[in-house]
Amino acid sequence: GAGVSQSPRYKVAKRGQDVALRCDPISGHVSLFWYQxxxxxxxxxxxxxxxxxxxxxxxxxxxxxxxxxxEGSVSTLKIQRTQQEDSAVYLCASSLMGPYSNQPQHFGDGTRLSIL
Amino acid sequence: QKEVEQDPGPLSVPEGAIVSLNCTYSNSAFQYFMWYRQYSRKGPELLMYTYSSGNKEDGRFTAQVDKSSKYISLFIRDSQPSDSATYLCAMTEWGETSGSRLTFGEGTQLTVNP
Known part of the structure; x- marks a missing residue:
């Protein structure tokens, strides 16, 4: 795709449940980062x-x-036994090259996680 | 103390004003400096990046870095309502295992009023 894609965009879970957040980076990008x-x-x-x-x-x-x-492309962030303090937006970013490069990071729109 | 300090605002200016956004940092190892713009419910979008001290201009945007003072700035000329967003400064130190992980400021919320 043209950009970094994250799914789901919104996730609501009860405290104690496990969640999985997916990131599809830009095709061919070597580096992938997760931010909260x-x-x-x-x-x-x-x-x-x-x-x-x-x-x-x-x-x-x-x-x-x-x-x-x-497989070096799609990434999954998993949170087990979720707590209320895990509520946040989880952002994924990718860049073309590895360390010591000056390639910028491109961000997805994030997954907004709410723990009830 | 945070490694990167940024005034969270909010900052409200009239259309056409010059906007000045600033960050200070404490880690001398930071070598690469960026400004991101983030609209509500969207991911950060890269505006400017620079390596060396001095000024870098791109259209209405000018990024300024002063490594001796550990101070970076972003200037927006002829501000437009569409510039209303949160502006995040970010910086990185190179490391073989850390890649180019970014350390962000808190973000400054800017509103440009028509």
Whole structure:
């Protein structure tokens, strides 16, 4: 597709349920990032993939958060046993090259997650 | 203390005004600086990116970086109602395993009134 596509756009879940958020990056993009954006705040880094390898997961807030990109294209962010503090917009971004490149990151429109 | 500080506003200006948006940062390792625009319920859209200290101009937008003062600015000339959005500064330090992960400011909410 022309841009980064995320689904679903909106997700409502009850506390304790598991959720899965999908990201389709721009075709051919090597790098993929997940960010979490709380209301009224800037995005905060969660994790980074270079192709299928997860090179940095230092931003994941707890072991309830898990991300994968098994074939180096589509990525899924999974949150287990959701808590109210997980309510946020989850943004995915991709860029053409790996580290040490100056390729900009292109963002999707995010998944707005609400935990009741 | 946050690595990147940005006044959240809100900022309200009349159409045609010059807008100045600013961020300060504390991490000397940041090497690449960006400004993103984010409309309500949309993802951030890249406006400007720059590496070196100095000015970079693109149409009505000018990005300014002062690495010695750890201060970056975005100027918008002849502001339009369509410029009404949240403006996010972002920066990155290179790392083999961190890729080009971005550190964002809080965002400044701008309204341009017709």
């Amino acid at each position: 954006q709380a209301l009224g705040q800037g995005p905060e880094f969660l994790t980074y993939f270079q192709n299928e390898a997860q090179l940095d997961k230092s931003g994941l807030p707890s072991d309830r958060f898990f991300a994968e990109r098994p």
